[in-house]
Amino acid sequence: MRHRNLLALMIGTATLVPSSGEAQDNDRRRTLHEGSAVVITDQAEYTIRILCDDRGRPELGFTTEANRVTRAATGGQSNMVSLRLRPWKDTEDVSISLDGGGIAWIPRPTSAGGVLSLDVVLRPGTFFRDGQPVLVTYDMWKAGDIPDGETRVHFEANCASRDPSAPSFRKRSGPAG
Numbered sequence: 001m002r003h004r005n006l007l008a009l010m011i012g013t014a015t016l017v018p019s020s021g022e023a024q025d026n027d028r029r030r031t032l033h034e035g036s037a038v039v040i041t042d043q044a045e046y047t048i049r050i051l052c053d054d055r056g057r058p059e060l061g062f063t064t065e066a067n068r069v070t071r072a073a074t075g076g077q078s079n080m081v082s083l084r085l086r087p088w089k090d091t092e093d094v095s096i097s098l099d100g101g102g103i104a105w106i107p108r109p110t111s112a113g114g115v116l117s118l119d120v121v122l123r124p125g126t127f128f129r130d131g132q133p134v135l136v137t138y139d140m141w142k143a144g145d146i147p148d149g150e151t152r153v154h155f156e157a158n159c160a161s162r163d164p165s166a167p168s169f170r171k172r173s174g175p176a177g
Contacts, residue, residue: 052159114160
């Protein structure tokens with residue numbers, strides 16, 4: 001009986017202590033900084049809510065705030081696109097992706113005053129080769145083995161403050177930039 005109670009106590013304690021991965025995720029969530037980004041494509045201009053790894057340097061990484069969080073904070077509005085800039089492994093490059101727009105790997109850009117303004121050409125993240133789907137990898141990108149088709153995007157990410165109008169959407173009638 002005593003061993004059973006001790007085992008139950010150990011199991012109960014183990015379920016209360018987060019794993020180190022969960023603890024790191026929780027620490028990261030607490031240290032993210034709220035910002036916003038303006039994303040311009042040929043078709044539209046979006047102002048979205050982003051979460052940044054560093055308030056003064058968006059080039060260190062950011063991602064679009066989860067829509068469930070945005071909807072709760074704005075009374076039901078959603079970010080209409082999802083933009084992500086992440087450091088790429090142990091390189092000086094970053095990956096940039098836009099849902100529906102594609103992906104690119106570029107040398108780490110530099111921001112000014114907490115704002116990163118960038119024009120980038122994205123390529124599809126997948127394509128077909130010999131009838132089989134192929135996922136574009138960093139090594140393929142660096143070797144120039146990238147699919148046809150491109151999406152030109154201009155974005156301005158501000159990690160120092162959040163635009164109160166985010167999220168918003170405006171249809172464009174001219175080219176991006």
